[in-house]
Amino acid sequence: xxxxxxxxxVIDGSGSPAYRADVAIDGERIVELGxxxxxxxxxxxxxxxxxxxxxxxxxxxxxxxxxxxxxNAESTIRQGVTTEVVGNCGWTYAPVTSRSMPQQxxxxxxxxxxxxxxxxSFGEHLDFLARVGHSPNLAWFVGHNAIRWAAGxxxxxxxxxxxxxxxxxxREAMDAGALGMSTGLEFNPGREATxxxxxxxxxxxxxxxxxxxxxxxxxxxxxxxSVDEFLRIAREGGTRAEISHLNVRHNTGAPEDGWRRAVExxxxxxxxxxxxxxxxxxxxxxxxQMAGILPPWVLADGPEAAAELLRDRTVRERLxxxxxxxxxxxxxxxxHRVRVQTAPDFPELEGKSFPAIAELRGTDEWDCLFDILxxxxxxxxxxxxxxxxxxxxxxxxxISHPLFSLGVDTFTSRDDGPLADVTRHPLSYxxxxxxxxxxxxxxxxxxxxAAIRKMTSMPAEHxxxxxxxxxxxxxxxxxxxxxxxxxxxxxxxxxxxxxAHGVEHVLVNGMVVVDGARHTGARPGRHLARR
Numbered sequence: 001x002x003x004x005x006x007x008x009x010v011i012d013g014s015g016s017p018a019y020r021a022d023v024a025i026d027g028e029r030i031v032e033l034g035x036x037x038x039x040x041x042x043x044x045x046x047x048x049x050x051x052x053x054x055x056x057x058x059x060x061x062x063x064x065x066x067x068x069x070x071x072n073a074e075s076t077i078r079q080g081v082t083t084e085v086v087g088n089c090g091w092t093y094a095p096v097t098s099r100s101m102p103q104q105x106x107x108x109x110x111x112x113x114x115x116x117x118x119x120x121s122f123g124e125h126l127d128f129l130a131r132v133g134h135s136p137n138l139a140w141f142v143g144h145n146a147i148r149w150a151a152g153x154x155x156x157x158x159x160x161x162x163x164x165x166x167x168x169x170x171r172e173a174m175d176a177g178a179l180g181m182s183t184g185l186e187f188n189p190g191r192e193a194t195x196x197x198x199x200x201x202x203x204x205x206x207x208x209x210x211x212x213x214x215x216x217x218x219x220x221x222x223x224x225x226s227v228d229e230f231l232r233i234a235r236e237g238g239t240r241a242e243i244s245h246l247n248v249r250h251n252t253g254a255p256e257d258g259w260r261r262a263v264e265x266x267x268x269x270x271x272x273x274x275x276x277x278x279x280x281x282x283x284x285x286x287x288x289q290m291a292g293i294l295p296p297w298v299l300a301d302g303p304e305a306a307a308e309l310l311r312d313r314t315v316r317e318r319l320x321x322x323x324x325x326x327x328x329x330x331x332x333x334x335x336h337r338v339r340v341q342t343a344p345d346f347p348e349l350e351g352k353s354f355p356a357i358a359e360l361r362g363t364d365e366w367d368c369l370f371d372i373l374x375x376x377x378x379x380x381x382x383x384x385x386x387x388x389x390x391x392x393x394x395x396x397x398x399i400s401h402p403l404f405s406l407g408v409d410t411f412t413s414r415d416d417g418p419l420a421d422v423t424r425h426p427l428s429y430x431x432x433x434x435x436x437x438x439x440x441x442x443x444x445x446x447x448x449x450a451a452i453r454k455m456t457s458m459p460a461e462h463x464x465x466x467x468x469x470x471x472x473x474x475x476x477x478x479x480x481x482x483x484x485x486x487x488x489x490x491x492x493x494x495x496x497x498x499x500a501h502g503v504e505h506v507l508v509n510g511m512v513v514v515d516g517a518r519h520t521g522a523r524p525g526r527h528l529a530r531r
Contacts, residue, residue, distance in 0.1 A: 001026045001041040002510060005481060008047030011449050013054040013456040013470040018449060023052055025477040028510040032473055043512070045505055047481050053452050054469050055082025055478030055506065056432055059279045059459035060213075060244050060407035062088060064138070066419055067412060069112035071134045071523060074414040075423075077513055079432040080480035080503045083468055083528065084412075085459065087141035088244060089215040090184030093117075094125035094142075095169045100149035103303060106379030110342055111411070112419040122169070123176030126527050133523035135513050136412075137478070139463060140527065141182035141213055142173035144201065148189040154300060156192045163200060170204040177529025179463055180210035180239060185217035185226075186326050187289050188299040188381060195229055202237025210530060211463065213242040220252035220328055227262045231269050234276065241276040242462070245286075245409050247398055249389045252328040259394070267403060277462050279407040280398040282434045283427060284390050285493065287341055287410055290373060290383040292326035294319070303380035310374040320366050327387050335365040339493075341384035342422040345375035351424045351496070386425055386493075396445045399435070405459040406435050406451065415497050426491035433500040434489050441487070448484070464531050477510035 003025040010021040010033065024032040024039060032039075061084035063073060076084065086092075096104045096117065105117065119125040122142050129138070147169045148154075151162050158166070170181055181201060184190045202212045212234045216226040227243070234241035243266060248254045255261070263278075270276050291299065291306070298319070299306050309315045324331040330338060335354040343349055349357050349372070354365040361368055376383050398404055408431035413423035426434070435455065439445040446454070460469025467476045480503060487502030506514035511524040 001031065001039065003043045003045065003477070003507065003512070004036070004039055004041035005045045005047050005052055005479065008050050008052035008481060010471060011051055011053040011452050012472065013453055015449055015453040018051070023471060023479060025479070025507070025510050028477055030471060030473055030475050030477050033471060045481060049483070050504065051482050051484050052471070053480050053482070054456040054471050055480050055508065056080050056455045057083040057085070057459045057465065057469050058407050058432070059085050059242065059405045059463070060088050060409050061086050062091070062410055063136070063412040064092060065107065065411045066111045066423065067129070067134055068108065068115065068132070069419050070412055070414050071132050072519055072521065073135045073412040074519060075429045075499060076412040076432070077135045077506055078499050078503060078517070078519065079430065080482060080506055081136060081432055082478035082480070082506065082508045083137040083139065083460070083465065085139045085141070085179070085463060087143055087178070088182050088213060090143045090145035090182050090187065090190045092122070092141070092143035092146045094119055094122045095146060095150040095172070096120055097150045099152040100146065102378040103149055103381065104146070106377070107382045110344060110379055110382045111422065112417065121176070122173035122178065126176055130527065134525040135523050136508060136525045137468070137528050138525060139465060140178050141180055141211070142170060142178045144181055144183040144193070144198070145187065145190045147201070148193070154189055154192065154302065156194055158197065163197065166201055167204050170201050174205065174208045174210060174530070177527060178210070179530050180205045180212055182213045184215040186215060187292050188296070191217065192296060195233065198233045199236045202233050202239050206238030208530065210239055211242055212237055212239040213244055215244045219248055220254040223248060223254055223258045223262055224265070227265050231265070231274065231276070234274060241274060243276065243278045245281055245407070246278040246404070247280055247390055247394065249327065249329070250391050250394065251332070251334070263401065263403065270403070277405060278403050279405045279459070281407060281409045281427070282395070282399070282431050282439065284388055284392065284395065285386055285425070285427070286389045287384055287386055287425060287427065288327060289381065290369065290385045291381050293323045293330055295322050295325070303378050307374050307377050307380050310370045316367065316370050319370070337388040339386040340372065341386045341425060343372045343376070343383055344379065344422070346372055347421060350421065396439070396443065399439055400445050404454070405462070406454045408432055415499060420497050424496045426489065426493060426496045429491035429496060429498055430489035430500040433487055433502070436484070437487050437489055441484070465528055466531065468528070477507055479507040481505040
């Protein structure tokens, strides 16, 4: 045997109670579990007093945004995340064409990647990443926004030629092993797409028995019709489905019982035979697109034209009354709930709240927001903000619901260099650990075994990653050893750039990637293609 993890308390990912066992690994596979007296191995890890569990599987990650600048996936692998489902909310760096290169370059530079773009198709992008190498495994969606950009589509009525080109982009991605297609329907250009367009593209995914996942069109006053649209697209497209971060932002006009009714609708669809689940996030705060609050008429001619419009005083005055969408609490004047996450032209403002920025700049919050977006040019749709979105009670009901797996909805980062400057949020550094420290250990929302199932086998099985997410003979050796009592988020909103503590060893495909809480530099991660 290559590795023997001895004497730990095994939580195997099934939801069953912990038990004492040794875990034997040979090559890339787990070969035996039990009390293995006399067993030897090239490397023995003493796990006495520690938890041994499957590597975490994030069902909703955006690490593809930052992985090119951080292929070691420092902040997430150090939390025990060994597989990330990426390409969510409609955003991927492929396909890319001459029509979409300016926007894609803006996003790449935003996330500290200064290297060449040596790909056009989705498959070429995956090949490029394979040559670079990456520490975690990746399972991919192709992003609908990227597809629209690549086809040069803006507006709600693409012609037949553009639709066929978009279908071709989806088909190429599916042939390259994508799980399916993702949409981000609160953002441009995806929010301009009709249901009929999305059904047509999802029907290509359905030919491959793939998945449709969506950041749905609305999660406040139009939550219920947005869920209905999501289910219609999945049914008519013949796909499996995942509804992304199905939560409701507080004080945004959602029906009082809207979330409960939405979840009941999803549950009924599942009982009716649709393979559908949902996921959620761990913190009250979340990350969003700053341009998401802008109306469609501003963005109709692309980000650079929008940036020019935002320099016009008359346009700004109109927008003060016409930005009641997405994070609606902004329009209601609750600026204290919002911070700047990434603003390359104003790095000194990153991490600051809008009231603080307004005081610093001697103007009001609206003009601060317009100034930031106007300066961003082609990267306008990549500028991010952080908001206080959810109540503690709502988090608890989502996390404990049987249809919800536990994701984080952010990107991997590191604690130094330019990437650290643009990913200043504890989600990136401790989101996964926070489920275990706060929601399990402190709040008792879930048992440890139940939480780990929702972070391992539940998403792995839903996305067809059949040999991931459990500790059992024959499964891939994606394994975490953690000290539960020493587990600590460390990162806070005030001081977000800090790695979590307590995860001591992480193995990916049988290779030790984190050893004694330090990254070894190994990059054994794989593209987990759709099966």
